[in-house]
Amino acid sequence: MLSKMEMNKLAMQESVALLACPICGGELIFNEPHSFVCPKHHGFDVAKPGYLHLLKQAHKTKYDQALFESRKKVIASGFFEKIIERLTEIIADINKKEIVIYDAGCGEGSHLAHVVNALQEMGRNVRSVGLDIAKEGVKQAARDYPGIVWTVADLANCPNQAETADVILNILSPSNYQEFKRLLKTDGFLLKVVPEANYLRELREFIYVDEKSSYSNESVIARLAEKLTVEHVERVTYKAPIAKALFADFLEMTPLGWHIEADKKSELLANPPEELTVDLQIIIANRAHLL
Template sequence: MLKKIDRGALFLEKQQKIFRCPKCHREMTQKEKSLICVNGHRFDLAKKGTLYFLDHQIKTEYDNEMFAPRGRMIRSGMYQPVIEKIADVIQLGNMLDVGCGEGSFLQQINQLKANPVNIGFDIAKEGIYLASNQPVDAFWCVADLTNLPFTDQSFDTILNIFSPSHYREFKRVMKPDGCVVKVIPQAGYLKELRAVYHPDGEAYSNEAVIQRFTEELHIDHRERVTYEFQIPEENRLDLLEMSPLEWQVSADVKSNLAKNPLKTITVDIEILKGH
């Protein structure tokens, strides 16, 4: 069985034309376990077979304590109806998962509709290290959403699940007949958790995000998916730790909820597909 770094090198050998240098935007070639551009900028594979495309360290609030529970919740089936809808609307070919976290969404989608080329990236290296353990044929890297290390017109589907967008870069790396599939939380998303964590919070809305998508891209498909999920007992504490909702919550509130965890949670999202 190949080591992760050797699998990564094989991927780069086959797919080097997908990558461009994030520093000078020139083409790159694979040499052994590295990508090197014509100006000599070099990016070396880590032992986990991942590439780090940033020129400086980024500290994010997303860490293993959040990524691991998120992965367990995705694998518990919490998002299965959403994953099935996404699999229906993606275009087979080269897929880019923007803000992929620990990679569970990309892995689950490929179980339903396997893409020949899968690349996931995130700005948080902790997520990418976890993603490298996913049982899926994919390449993982740490990169900046606003300066993608990929060549023009490289991807058939750009997947954008619960993560920020940068439409200029999306349009640049998307093939002429490609698409962006964006998943946006709607008003009822995790409402039971929000009611406990932020009982006096404002009504939750992502209408501005949806409006921006419709301004930037031509809509091919739009669908709202809403349901209640019965949380398996072993995942009830994972739910409390998987979301940024808990970052500003007092220890007392978290402790009370941990003693009396939620048994059901609402998933309420909008899927947008555009080109």
């Protein structure tokens, strides 16, 4: 039986044509036992437990292992289940023998892994690459979800070949639409998920006392439309139960919980809401009619 490291290395070898040197953009080839090199001899070793560090230079982020562990627990509870189901349905409509998916801002990998697993259960052939600048998240993804290509990468300089993605997932994450446009096949599309007005409304009203209890995504859509053509927009809204024992993890993973005052945080943890509003917008965008 293959180890996680071996499963991940095999996935990299099978998908090497999707990858590019982050320094010169050249094609990567695999060199035994565990490195990838480009024609200009830039080399990248497979790190334990099986991910590639494809950054021009090291980046330090505020996202630590505790945040990603909390994120995984919340996702595993089914909090985002309906949005992931809808994204999977959209991707499943693609009429191709093989679907190539990039998750730009994959974090600790749960969203991408769940989508890929669901598609494979439908009998679909999927190749997938997760990209995130936070090494701790990618390291955890490689450990928890072997068989996917996990890369530490900068979304402003994605280490992937042009026109190789059928789908780019971008879930509650920063974007670089110029890069997404470069990576998409001519018939590929971006699936971007952004908060709608009532997303986590219960938390916003408690923390901000109506000062910032709603969220507007108009500026996000405007920036996206400068580079890509918006094909379809839909809203997914539901109430998600959240266990009291999981609420500290929820505050750890969401930016809303990072700057909350200590007394308010204690009050919230002592008596958390039993459910939260999930109100998200799915934007489907493609390269059509754009130069």
